[in-house]
Amino acid sequence: MSAIQVIPLNWYLLLSTVLFTIGVLGVLFRRNAIIIFMSIELMLNAVNLLFVAFSSYLSDSKGQVFVFFIMAVAAAEVAVGLAILMMVYRNTKTTDINILNKLKW
Amino acid sequence: MLKLVCLVPLLPLIGFLIIGLFGKKLSKGWVSAIGCGSVFASFAISLAIFFELVSKVEKSYTIDLFSWISAGKLSIPFSFLVDPLSSLFLLIITGIGFLIHLYSTGYMSKDEGFSTFFAYLNLFIFFMLILVLGSNYLIMFVGWEGVGLCSYLLIGFWFKNTAYNNAAKKAFIMNRIGDLGFLLGIILIYVTFGSVGYYEVGQFLISGSYVSGTSVITAITLLLFVGAIGKSAQLPLYTWLPDAMAGPTPVSALIHAATMVTAGIYMIARSNLLFTMAPITMDVIAIVGVCTALFAATIGLAQNDIKKILAYSTVSQLGFMFLALGVGAYTGAVFHVMTHAFFKALLFLGAGSVIHAMSGAQDIRQMGGLKKYLPITQLTFLLGTLAIVGFPGFSGFFSKDEILAAAYESNKLLWFLGILAAAMTTFYMFRLFFLTFTGNFRGSNHQKEHLHESPKSMTIPLIILAALSVFGGFIGIPEVLGGHHFLEEFLKPVFEGYSLRITHQLSHNTEYGLMAATTLVMAASLFYAYTIYFKNKTLPAEEGEKLNPWHQLIYKKYLVDELYNTLITKPLNFVSGGLHKIMENQLVDGIINGIGTIVNWASTMIRLVQTGNIGFYIFVMVISIVLILFTQMI
Numbered sequence: 043m044s045a046i047q048v049i050p051l052n053w054y055l056l057l058s059t060v061l062f063t064i065g066v067l068g069v070l071f072r073r074n075a076i077i078i079f080m081s082i083e084l085m086l087n088a089v090n091l092l093f094v095a096f097s098s099y100l101s102d103s104k105g106q107v108f109v110f111f112i113m114a115v116a117a118a119e120v121a122v123g124l125a126i127l128m129m130v131y132r133n134t135k136t137t138d139i140n141i142l143n144k145l146k147w
Numbered sequence: 148m149l150k151l152v153c154l155v156p157l158l159p160l161i162g163f164l165i166i167g168l169f170g171k172k173l174s175k176g177w178v179s180a181i182g183c184g185s186v187f188a189s190f191a192i193s194l195a196i197f198f199e200l201v202s203k204v205e206k207s208y209t210i211d212l213f214s215w216i217s218a219g220k221l222s223i224p225f226s227f228l229v230d231p232l233s234s235l236f237l238l239i240i241t242g243i244g245f246l247i248h249l250y251s252t253g254y255m256s257k258d259e260g261f262s263t264f265f266a267y268l269n270l271f272i273f274f275m276l277i278l279v280l281g282s283n284y285l286i287m288f289v290g291w292e293g294v295g296l297c298s299y300l301l302i303g304f305w306f307k308n309t310a311y312n313n314a315a316k317k318a319f320i321m322n323r324i325g326d327l328g329f330l331l332g333i334i335l336i337y338v339t340f341g342s343v344g345y346y347e348v349g350q351f352l353i354s355g356s357y358v359s360g361t362s363v364i365t366a367i368t369l370l371l372f373v374g375a376i377g378k379s380a381q382l383p384l385y386t387w388l389p390d391a392m393a394g395p396t397p398v399s400a401l402i403h404a405a406t407m408v409t410a411g412i413y414m415i416a417r418s419n420l421l422f423t424m425a426p427i428t429m430d431v432i433a434i435v436g437v438c439t440a441l442f443a444a445t446i447g448l449a450q451n452d453i454k455k456i457l458a459y460s461t462v463s464q465l466g467f468m469f470l471a472l473g474v475g476a477y478t479g480a481v482f483h484v485m486t487h488a489f490f491k492a493l494l495f496l497g498a499g500s501v502i503h504a505m506s507g508a509q510d511i512r513q514m515g516g517l518k519k520y521l522p523i524t525q526l527t528f529l530l531g532t533l534a535i536v537g538f539p540g541f542s543g544f545f546s547k548d549e550i551l552a553a554a555y556e557s558n559k560l561l562w563f564l565g566i567l568a569a570a571m572t573t574f575y576m577f578r579l580f581f582l583t584f585t586g587n588f589r590g591s592n593h594q595k596e597h598l599h600e601s602p603k604s605m606t607i608p609l610i611i612l613a614a615l616s617v618f619g620g621f622i623g624i625p626e627v628l629g630g631h632h633f634l635e636e637f638l639k640p641v642f643e644g645y646s647l648r649i650t651h652q653l654s655h656n657t658e659y660g661l662m663a664a665t666t667l668v669m670a671a672s673l674f675y676a677y678t679i680y681f682k683n684k685t686l687p688a689e690e691g692e693k694l695n696p697w698h699q700l701i702y703k704k705y706l707v708d709e710l711y712n713t714l715i716t717k718p719l720n721f722v723s724g725g726l727h728k729i730m731e732n733q734l735v736d737g738i739i740n741g742i743g744t745i746v747n748w749a750s751t752m753i754r755l756v757q758t759g760n761i762g763f764y765i766f767v768m769v770i771s772i773v774l775i776l777f778t779q780m781i
Binding site: 066069070073078139140142143144145146 | 757758759760761762764765766769
């Protein structure tokens, strides 16, 4: 435990923020739908990291319990999302979101 | 027996419902039986109530039916007031109503709207009875409006004719103008006295808290009088009555001679305490009454339609009744209501008989010499004419003399104008009689072949009404002629009970003198008409003939209708048309349609947000979340 206390909490905060930002930028700027899913996962994991760090530093186990929840939700979401993407690929032979633009009036 | 007074209006109402709902399926016989029978039953009960009141000492009974309006402090019960005044009116309404129902079974027998007619007639009787039986002003107002409605329905009975519909609308709208005054009067009564019941208002007045002549009482009485002007066709709201002759003749007899138009007089007689305490209003009433009497009499001198002459005669006689009310002769006014109901209904029904015989023609220039074809009609019409001109011994003589004596006592000028109007009445009534029944027949040969006396259902009411016109005046013989004025004694509790009333104080010689003067004037007028129309056999001018300017003016009814048209109808129509074009079409429709157009345009703009580009959607999502978190932080 004490080993973890050596690293200041701020550094964890910074790391988490950077990871989250990279995830957001990935969602915004990548064209491949699978890469977008990966970026979303990256965002979720950044948040997980933050939760665990705080839980350790404040000696409160609630943070870690919540991490489990997030992981379960992430898993479910990926399963459904990838299933939908697969169906889209089978019908249109592409995962480029600039081409999949039929979701309009 | 008094408890049965609820049945009096109820039976005609039930008659209306049955005939109105099932009339088309019932035979003519059944419709006549139910229609006439309900009114006859009401008449029988009214007769019983009348005799019971005569025998009893206590003369005023209130019969509560149910609590009608009760909201906080305002509590108005629905109750009937049976006293000498209302029981007398009950007799007039149901008695003459029954005779006219009987007459209508003959007159309207070939009309396809036979059952509708009787339904409307029964409804009218119901409302009129409610009007006179109510124990407070609000119930009277219900009846007041109801008879206005029935008047509209019955005038426009032959609704396929636009001119008749316009006459019906005119009657209703002019009535409404008066009704506004009446309603304001009732509201003012409530605000001042805290109650609308006759008895309660009377109590407030005798308790002395209101001195005679206070402005609030003058205001109340003037407003009530405005209502009476509309309903009883006085100047300036009288023009609907001649136009109302568009309705079938029994309607003219019932509504516009005997009952509805007398509602105004009933209302003022009922409120006699209020009016006695407002001398200014009494003067106004007397002046309006005598002016109307004179004005209408002059118009009647030149008319050629048999029903129009009788219509103007009605307006004139109503003017007499208001003159009586204005000088404080309440008994005289009610007496004249009664005798007028007899002879005017008789005259109208007689006119109907003539029109029936002439196959629908109403112009007296086409009649003449009908004496030998319609003997019963001619005799009864003559008796009615003698009654209306006030021939000594007939009913009209006693009532008219009472009014003129009261007018003389109050103001000699009023008396003089009254005598003048009476002279003109004699002239035009005998002009009508001579031109219609004497001389040679001037109609077409086709009409001549169809001339026939009316069936018994029409002549029997004529005979009964003639008998009443002749003998009906004997209940009011003044002491001057040795009689005991039964009617005055009977109505005393209503009019004198609070000793605030003006009393007569003419010497016997003056009264004899007045009677002689009236009779002399009447005889002179009769002789004049006799000379012109019987001996010299002059005929009225045909259409399009040139008349001297005065004659022209009277014939065109002083152009009052045209005046109202230019002053009121045309501007109103213009404003209404303008409002329609500008306010309705452009403004209101513009706003509503504009909202629709704006919504359409906005949706066209906003749907462009849905580009389908997923990258754009994600971008918007991220920005929105950032913004939300940002505002949360602040």
